[in-house]
Amino acid sequence: MRLEFRAGDFLVQGDRPILVYPKPADPVRAGxxxxxxxxxxxxxxxxxxxxxxxxHLVEVALRALSPGINDPYTAVAxxxxxxxxxxRVMACRLPAETVRDRAGRVRLWRxxxxxxxxxxxAFHQIRQAASEKPAVLIHMLEAIARIADHTRLDEQRAxxxxxARLICAAGERTLQEPADRDDLLRSFxxxxxxxxxxxxxx
Numbered sequence: 681m682r683l684e685f686r687a688g689d690f691l692v693q694g695d696r697p698i699l700v701y702p703k704p705a706d707p708v709r710a711g712x713x714x715x716x717x718x719x720x721x722x723x724x725x726x727x728x729x730x731x732x733x734x735x736h737l738v739e740v741a742l743r744a745l746s747p748g749i750n751d752p753y754t755a756v757a758x759x760x761x762x763x764x765x766x767x768r769v770m771a772c773r774l775p776a777e778t779v780r781d782r783a784g785r786v787r788l789w790r791x792x793x794x795x796x797x798x799x800x801x802a803f804h805q806i807r808q809a810a811s812e813k814p815a816v817l818i819h820m821l822e823a824i825a826r827i828a829d830h831t832r833l834d835e836q837r838a839x840x841x842x843x844a845r846l847i848c849a850a851g852e853r854t855l856q857e858p859a860d861r862d863d864l865l866r867s868f869x870x871x872x873x874x875x876x877x878x879x880x881x882x
Contacts, residue, residue, distance in 0.1 A: 687793075760819075765847060829874070
């Protein structure tokens with residue numbers, strides 16, 4: 681079977697999110713058998729959907745950074761909370777895309793959460809909203825440097841380095857004060873050094 685969705689995705693009746701190979705002799709019965717192993721709800725929940733909880737935190741930061749509120753301190757606090765979550769996630773083993781039987785044959789392919797996707801959910805929107813807030817950008821780079829200590833895989837470190845570069849590039853485009861830019865570049869170099877150091881130590 682091939683599941684063309686993952687936990688938390690929005691589905692509509694009539695979608696064809698499950699493919700079965702070869703085609704079953706009785707598709708209706710097969711569909712009912714498969715449905716017994718799926719949980720469907722009207723709203724996203726944190727169960728098996730790591731990005732859902734992360735997006736709740738991100739939403740707090742985005743509201744704090746909105747022009748009407750302009751509260752970078754709350755956004756910085758959110759980055760700290762995200763750092764705590766992400767540091768723990770780096771130590772976890774995420775579900776594999778494939779499930780095999782005892783003979784090693786692939787029986788199920790599914791879309792799964794990845795470390796890259798989790799970091800994207802945590803950092804993309806905050807970076808975009810904080811592009812003119814040096815304190816938030818610098819704090820994000822500091823968070824990346826500290827998360828790097830918890831990484832185990834090249835995928836994790838590559839995603840962290842990518843976000844460090846995106847954050848630095850955002851600040852270089854928007855920050856007008858030279859001292860802010862210097863602080864940003866210093867934090868960027870420390871973040872990259874931390875990521876590269878984590879790779880060498882593993």
